[in-house]
Structures are given as C-alpha cells and as structure tokens.
Amino acid sequence: MAADELPLDDKAKRMRDLLSSFYSPEPSLAASASAKSASLDAINSTSFDPDLYMNLLVQKSNLEGLLQKHVEMAAEIKNLDTDLQMLVYENYNKFISATDTIKRMKNNIVGMEANMEQLLEKIMSVQSKSDGVNTSLFERREHIEKLHRTRNLLRKVQFIYDLPTRLGKCIKSEAYADAVRFYTGAMPIFKAYGESSFQDCKRASEEAIGIIINNLQVKLYSDSEPVAARADAVVLLKQLDFPVDSLKTKLLEKLQHFLSEFQIESREAETILSNPDEPFKAGGFSDSVPSIPPEASTNQVSIGDFSESVRAYRIIFPDSESRLIELAQALFTKRFETIQQRMKKKVSSADLLVMLRGIWTDVTLMDEVLPEAALPTFSLEAARAAIKQFVSSSFSHLLLEVSDALAKVKTKSKEGLEELSLLQVALESGKKAVIQGSMDLLLGFRQLLDDGLELLVKLRDLIIDWVQEGFQDFFSSLDDRFHLLSGSNTSANQDPSSMDGRQADKVLTGLVLVLAQLSIFIEQSAIPRITEEIAASFSGGGMRGYEYGPAFVPGEICRIFRYAGEKFLHLYIHMKTQKISIILKKRFTTPNWIKHKEPREVHMFVDILLQELEAIGTEVNQILPRGLVRKHRRSDSAGSTASIRSNPIREDKMARTNTQRARSQLLESHLAKLFKQKMEIFTKVEHTQESVVSTIVKLCLKSLQEFVRLQTFNRSGFQQIQVDIQFLRNPLKENVDDEAAIDFLLDEVIVAAAERCLDPIALEPAILDKLIQAKLAKRKEQKPSH
Known part of the structure; x- marks a missing residue:
C-alpha cells in the first residue's frame, strides 16, 4: 500500500497532528500544524476548494499520474479510517479509567470522616488542658509582670535623679548632643511628675539645659565656628523645642525689608540705561548669620545681596527651601506688579524692554542660587501676563485717543463754539488717530518681536496672536464706541427711526455724520493698510488653536464698519428729517384751514424749511x-x-x-x-x-x-x-x-x-x-x- 511506503517519521508526524487536532482547545492551532505538514495542494486545510484542486490536478498530471494519485488517496483514506478507530478505542479506555478513579476516591472519603471526628476530639482535649494551665499560672504571671514594671520604673527614677549630674558633665565636655538626648528622654517623666516627685530634679535639669541653650546660641552666632557646627547647633535647638523659627524670622525680616526697599521705579531704569554693562553688587556677605544682609540704605541694596543671603540661609536652615522660594517669587512678583502699575499710564515699547531686561538678568542670577524656585518659568508666566496687559493697554489708549478726538465736538459745542467749524477738524483728527495710532502700535510691537531677549523669543507666537486679537477687539470696541457717541444701540436689528426725540436731542447730528464718514474711511483705507502691515511683520502665531479660527479677520471688520457707516448715515438723515418734520407738523396743525384767508405771501415756514x-x-x-x-x-x-x-x-x-x-x-x-x-x-x-x-x-x-x-x-x-x-x-x-x-x-x-x-x-x-x-x-x- 502507498501508506506503508511512507517513511516512519512522516507517519509519526501525521499521528501527532491528528492527536493534537483532537485534543487541542483551539482548532486554529491544529489547523496551522496540519497546514505546515500538508502538501502544496493544501488538501487538509479548512479553506480547501475541491473544484480548484481537481482543475489544477488535471492540468498538471497525465492519466498515469491521475491513476497513481487515486491509488495514493485511497490508501490514505483507509489509513485515516484505521487511525480514527484507534483514537476512539484509546479515548474509550481513558474514560473507563477515569470512572474507576472516581469510585476509589469516593470510598476513601467515606473512611476519612471518622478520622476527622477523632482529630476534633483530640483538639478539644488539648484546648481544655491549655485553659487549665493558663488559669493556674495567671496570678503568678501577673505578679512577675508587675515586678518587671517596678524594676523598669526604678531604673527611670534613678536616671531622673542622676540627670542633673549627667548634664553637668556634658556641659564641661561640650557633649551637647548627649545632653540633649538625655534631657529629651526624661521630658515625658518631667511632664507627668515634674510638679510633684521630681520637682528638684526638673528645676536643676532646666537650669543645665538653659546653660546648654545659651552655649548653642553662642556657637550659632560665632563667626569662628564653621557652618556645619552652627547647623548642628540649630538641629540641637530644634530638639530642645527652642523657637528656632525666631532665628529664621530675623533673617526673613531682613529679606522682607530688602523686598520693601527694592524698587523698580525710575532709579533702577535710569541706572540700567546709563550703565547697562555694570554688574550687580554681590559683596558684603560672609557665611555668618549676623551679616545677613547689612543694614543698608536703599541705594546699597542689590539682587547680589539678596542672592548671597539666600545661599547662606539654605546652608544654615536646610529645611527653609519652601519659604525661600516664596520670598524669591514674591520679589519678582512685586517687580512685575510694578510694571503693571506703570502700564496704567502710557508706556512705550522701549521702556518695557528696559524693565524686562533688568528682570531677566536678576532671574538668571537668582536661578543659580535657588534653582528649586523655577524662577525662569515663573518669570515667563509673569512676563506673559505683563506683555499681554501691555498689548491690551496700548489698544485701550488708542481707543481713548480716537474717542477724545471725536468727543471734542461735543465739548466745544457745549462751550458755545461753532459746531460746523469743528466737524471737518474732528473727522481729520479721527482719521489720523486711527491710522497713525495703529501704525505707531505696530512699530512698537515690532520692537518686541525683533528683540533677542529670551523671554520675548519664547513668547513670540503669543505676541503675534495678541496683536492680531488686539486689533480685532479694538475695532469691535471702536464700533461700540461709535454707536455710544451716536446715541444709537449697537444692535444690528435696530432701526434708526426707533430713536426718540429726547435721545436725538442729546446727540449732535454733525457728529453722527462724522462717524458715518469715519466708518467708511476705516473700511476702505485703514483696514487694508493695517492688514498689509500685519501680513508683513506679524504673520505666524497660531498658539490660540485652529479650532478658534484666525485672530484677525479684516473681512469681518470691514463688514462691521460698512454697516456702521450706512447706519450712521441713515441715522443722520432720520434726525434731520425728524427735526424738519416737527416744523412742518406745527405749520399744518396750528391754523384753521377751513377758514383760511386768501394767500397774500409765501408762508414763513418756507423760510424756516430752507434755513434748515x-x-x-x-x-x-x-x-x-x-x-x-x-x-x-x-x-x-x-x-x-x-x-x-x-x-x-x-x-x-x-x-x-x-x-x-x-x-x-x-x-x-x-x-x-x-x-x-x-x-x-x-x-x-x-x-x-x-x-x-x-x-x-x-x-x-x-x-x-x-x-x-x-x-x-x-x-x-x-x-x-x-x-x-x-x-x-x-x-x-x-x-x-x-x-x-x-x-x-x-x-x-x-x-x-x-x-x-x-x-x-x-x-x-x-x-x-x-x-x-x-x-x-x-x-x-x-x-x-x-
């Protein structure tokens, strides 16, 4: 047979594959194993296609080959049937063996119940005997423990009585660490019995500890002592519950006094401008605490003094890091607050750059001494807020300038001056304030972008976004201010005819006409020129996120002012028409037209109408x-x-x-x-x-x-x-x-x-x-x- 001609190894592989496919929990594993050992025709695979297989076999083989293949396949089928019968018989024997094993286990468990009962009886007997022994020995055990406690108490009492002598010996040998250890160990007894049994011992020990505290303070303030010894003295004082914080407080008070004296007003700005290359003072500070920092006048205080104070403070008080970080951040917070206070008045870009350079120089110096404070990051956030406020305040001042140029019409009109002679001046002033003021702002903002200061380089994209957002918000606010000056609502759906007579009387009609023409100027001239400057010098940004859209949308601004110009023009026409309509109404409602006399001349209302x-x-x-x-x-x-x-x-x-x-x-x-x-x-x-x-x-x-x-x-x-x-x-x-x-x-x-x-x-x-x-x-x- 063809199956007998197969090598022994191939037959063994096929048998293992069949067994693994039968017992394998994942059919995919068996399929993959059979696929590896299958022929190129993949007749044993799950995706076997008999039609395709026959077509390929007929194409590749002749008649003799087909007959030979038929004989081989018949032999394989017979062999597979034999293997299948063997698998069934083997598994049948396994099931029978498992059934016999379960029966034997059941018989063994029945016998174990009696053994468990015997074991339980023995455990109960042991427990009863143990309880009897504990009962008989309870009184003796309690007496022994009481004697042990008494012995320990006597040892403590003897230690308390010997404590003053021990402390005196430690003072003579300057073994202050041992003295502090002995005293802190006796503190619980003194707290409990120091007012009664051990009153004398407590008083003598406190006197000795007082001497030790004074000696430690002398060591702390001695210039001849090394910093390590003085730091140990601080540790011992802490263990004695001595208010070491008072020592910190003295230094902190001096540091805070430094903060109060340190100003970033015109003195510092002038010093930096006049001597930009002059280094900061850093001298005058040693490793001793008493020289932290010297009582100096305001002009003698510098960042160098402060940094050296922080350096020594960290050595003597290693646990003071958090407080020093607060002081350092408070210093620069105050300096940025000073900048923001100065921004309430108009500040130029050059002045802002001078202040930022001075702060960043000091930040670099302090970061070397106290890197844990992360002052560069802290200052970057503070500078971000300051520059954003600068941009915002610059646009606010520009808005105020434009408003003042237009408000002069109202002011001078109230003073009794001729309104008509002011209209053209107001229009030209408004145009100049808008276009020239915008160009000056862009020039100042450009100085910030061109400067190589590290702070400004990191904030470049944000500055570009703030400038673009600033112009968008500025023109939106300017539109609101125009509507406020005109006395009309900013609502897009408001009709100029809805403005009542009392409201119209409070608004100069000439000013409304100026606003209409100024709006057209902004749409047709100002916005295109500003857009060109922004595209040339302020392109980029993108920090605000693409989901919010572009920061500066000139088309939207043009649409707003185009609508505003039309609205103000119609408002002007409405106000003038309403005023003339009142004259006409009075003319036609006053006389009795039924009894009117023959016309002798043209009526006076014609003159009034022509004058208007x-x-x-x-x-x-x-x-x-x-x-x-x-x-x-x-x-x-x-x-x-x-x-x-x-x-x-x-x-x-x-x-x-x-x-x-x-x-x-x-x-x-x-x-x-x-x-x-x-x-x-x-x-x-x-x-x-x-x-x-x-x-x-x-x-x-x-x-x-x-x-x-x-x-x-x-x-x-x-x-x-x-x-x-x-x-x-x-x-x-x-x-x-x-x-x-x-x-x-x-x-x-x-x-x-x-x-x-x-x-x-x-x-x-x-x-x-x-x-x-x-x-x-x-x-x-x-x-x-x-």
Whole structure:
C-alpha cells in the first residue's frame, strides 16, 4: 500500500497532528500544524476548494499520474479510517479509567470522616488542658509582670535623679548632643511628675539645659565656628523645642525689608540705561548669620545681596527651601506688579524692554542660587501676563485717543463754539488717530518681536496672536464706541427711526455724520493698510488653536464698519428729517384751514424749511464728497406722472369754476398715472453731498404730503399750499441729484391738497407769479443783513 511506503517519521508526524487536532482547545492551532505538514495542494486545510484542486490536478498530471494519485488517496483514506478507530478505542479506555478513579476516591472519603471526628476530639482535649494551665499560672504571671514594671520604673527614677549630674558633665565636655538626648528622654517623666516627685530634679535639669541653650546660641552666632557646627547647633535647638523659627524670622525680616526697599521705579531704569554693562553688587556677605544682609540704605541694596543671603540661609536652615522660594517669587512678583502699575499710564515699547531686561538678568542670577524656585518659568508666566496687559493697554489708549478726538465736538459745542467749524477738524483728527495710532502700535510691537531677549523669543507666537486679537477687539470696541457717541444701540436689528426725540436731542447730528464718514474711511483705507502691515511683520502665531479660527479677520471688520457707516448715515438723515418734520407738523396743525384767508405771501415756514436745509448742506459739504453723477432733469416727453398732474391743476382747473368737474379731472389724472412710466423716488443713499441732501428733501416732502392729507382745506387754504409749494421748487432743486423726483413729490403735495379741498380752484398764473416774485425780492433784501 502507498501508506506503508511512507517513511516512519512522516507517519509519526501525521499521528501527532491528528492527536493534537483532537485534543487541542483551539482548532486554529491544529489547523496551522496540519497546514505546515500538508502538501502544496493544501488538501487538509479548512479553506480547501475541491473544484480548484481537481482543475489544477488535471492540468498538471497525465492519466498515469491521475491513476497513481487515486491509488495514493485511497490508501490514505483507509489509513485515516484505521487511525480514527484507534483514537476512539484509546479515548474509550481513558474514560473507563477515569470512572474507576472516581469510585476509589469516593470510598476513601467515606473512611476519612471518622478520622476527622477523632482529630476534633483530640483538639478539644488539648484546648481544655491549655485553659487549665493558663488559669493556674495567671496570678503568678501577673505578679512577675508587675515586678518587671517596678524594676523598669526604678531604673527611670534613678536616671531622673542622676540627670542633673549627667548634664553637668556634658556641659564641661561640650557633649551637647548627649545632653540633649538625655534631657529629651526624661521630658515625658518631667511632664507627668515634674510638679510633684521630681520637682528638684526638673528645676536643676532646666537650669543645665538653659546653660546648654545659651552655649548653642553662642556657637550659632560665632563667626569662628564653621557652618556645619552652627547647623548642628540649630538641629540641637530644634530638639530642645527652642523657637528656632525666631532665628529664621530675623533673617526673613531682613529679606522682607530688602523686598520693601527694592524698587523698580525710575532709579533702577535710569541706572540700567546709563550703565547697562555694570554688574550687580554681590559683596558684603560672609557665611555668618549676623551679616545677613547689612543694614543698608536703599541705594546699597542689590539682587547680589539678596542672592548671597539666600545661599547662606539654605546652608544654615536646610529645611527653609519652601519659604525661600516664596520670598524669591514674591520679589519678582512685586517687580512685575510694578510694571503693571506703570502700564496704567502710557508706556512705550522701549521702556518695557528696559524693565524686562533688568528682570531677566536678576532671574538668571537668582536661578543659580535657588534653582528649586523655577524662577525662569515663573518669570515667563509673569512676563506673559505683563506683555499681554501691555498689548491690551496700548489698544485701550488708542481707543481713548480716537474717542477724545471725536468727543471734542461735543465739548466745544457745549462751550458755545461753532459746531460746523469743528466737524471737518474732528473727522481729520479721527482719521489720523486711527491710522497713525495703529501704525505707531505696530512699530512698537515690532520692537518686541525683533528683540533677542529670551523671554520675548519664547513668547513670540503669543505676541503675534495678541496683536492680531488686539486689533480685532479694538475695532469691535471702536464700533461700540461709535454707536455710544451716536446715541444709537449697537444692535444690528435696530432701526434708526426707533430713536426718540429726547435721545436725538442729546446727540449732535454733525457728529453722527462724522462717524458715518469715519466708518467708511476705516473700511476702505485703514483696514487694508493695517492688514498689509500685519501680513508683513506679524504673520505666524497660531498658539490660540485652529479650532478658534484666525485672530484677525479684516473681512469681518470691514463688514462691521460698512454697516456702521450706512447706519450712521441713515441715522443722520432720520434726525434731520425728524427735526424738519416737527416744523412742518406745527405749520399744518396750528391754523384753521377751513377758514383760511386768501394767500397774500409765501408762508414763513418756507423760510424756516430752507434755513434748515441750508444748514444741512453746510454740514454735508464739510464732511461728504461731491457725487460724480449730476442732476437728472426731466422733460414732459419723458412720460412722468408729475407733468400729467401739474398741468391739469395749474391750467385746466383755472379755466373751470365747477367743483365737480375739477374732481373729475383729478380722477382722470389718477387713472393716467397707472399707465405712465413708474418713477423711482427713493434710491440707495450714497456717501455724497447730493445723495444725502436729496434723500432728506424727499423724506421731508413725503412728510409734508402726509400732513396735508390729514387736513381739510377751503379754496384759500388750497391756494396758500399752491403758493408755498411753487416757491419751493427752484430752491429745493439747487443741491439735489434728482430734480424730476423733487418735482414729482411737490406735485404730489399739491394733488393731496386738492383732494382734501372743498373747492379746489387754483390761483391764476399771474397772481401766483406776483406772489412768488414778491417773496424773492424780500429774500434778496434780507440776505445782506445775514
């Protein structure tokens, strides 16, 4: 058979693999073992594919090979069946053997129960006999222990009586360590019986200890004694519960006195500036305690004295490290606090650099003496806070400068000075404060980045982030300050029309116009220039984390001030329009239009209206530029509804005396308007003189139209409105950019008056021209007087 032809080693390997696959707890191990011994065809593997195996076998073998393979596989199958039967028989015998073993164990356990009972009886017997022995020996044992305690007590009593003599011998031999050891050992007995039985011994021992304490103090303060001997004296004094802290306190008081005298005011800054290479004083200190530090005046105190004091203090009081660390950190904390106090006033970058260099030099010196204090790290954190405050305070001062430049308008206006002459000055001052102040800040911050001081090098990325964040916060605060000066809320949803009259009276309208133009300047000029400087000199940073986004977002700032400029411009228009509307309302609510007399002249409110518009023009001309687009004039062929309306009123109605026919003509005019070209009256307000004035005039005329609609006129009242409106045509169109819209709105006012008139008969053209010419002549006579 083919199986018999296999070598003995191969048969043994196959048998071991089969046994391991049967008993192995992890089938994967058996599979891996069989895979190693399997042929290249992997017929014994779990991933065996019979179809693929047959295809490969047919391709690689001829007919004789296939027959030979068939014979081999048949022999292997028969051999495997035989091995499987042997495995079953062997395991069956093992199960039978295990069953027999369990039966034998059960029989043995039954016999052990009787032995355990016998053992328990013997243990109980031993325990009873032991209790009897303990009972019989209890009284004797207690007596022996009492005698032993008495013997020990007598030894202690004898030691206490001999203690004064022992201490005297130690004093003579200067064996102060033995004396302290003897005395501290007797202290518990003295505390318990020192006031009764051992009163004399206690008194004599205390006298001897007093002598020892005095000798130790003399040794401590002796300059001839080495530092090690004086340190041992301090240890012995501690063991005697002598207030050694008082010795520390003396030194600490001197060190604290040094801290109180050490100042970083102008004296130190001037010294460093005048002698930058002069070393600090470090002399005058020896290893003796009495010379820590000398009683010197303020100008004799230096970091060198302090460092040498700390060095000696650590040798004599090794456990004083924590307190020294507190003092050292307190020193530099005070110095950084001094810097922060000086920052309340405006401090230049050069001054800050001088102070930081001086502090870092002292930190380096102290770190050599007291490295446990980690003063470089401590100072780095303190410098981080100081520089951050410097950046923040610099932007705060800049914000104050811009606010002061704008607040001068209010202040000088209250003093009775001419407001209009201040507007242009305030605008230029505000522009200069924003752009020049920002450039000066960037120059100062650049000095911090260019300096090679180790503190500043470590904080470079943070400084860049603080500068960028500072500009972002500065412009956000500046926007809030602008809204505060304008008297409007900073809410993005607030409408300028929601500002009541009392609030508007407290705000100078000219200042609002200055804020509008300054906001546009910041958006279009200041932010691009600042962005260029930041990109050139303050790029990098990134310490704030990418999740928070960039520190400086110029697009967001431009959006804020673009919106602010539009808001302030609309607020200015609203305030001026509201003021004129009050005049118009008073004009139309005071007289009785039903009983109005025939018009004799143009009404006085026209002069008041023109004066207000003239004042607006003066303000606007100072602040806003002129527009590029000039006036749009209309012609009757343009298809405007104004010409259709005005001509029937001025001409056709004059030829008719019948009221009903006049009203029919008005209805026809309204119908004609529906088929005419629509006119756009209110367009987007631009930051130009003509656009602002035009918008104010249009709003005033719309208000005038609404006031007219609320009244009822007789023929004379209607004719008075006709005279006033006709006179206003030419003056209103002088400074506007859309004459057609003005004509349209004026015609609307006349139409509204005609609609509310009981007898809408217009004045004859001759009479109308006569009244207007008389008013023009009167105005020419009054102008020189102004």
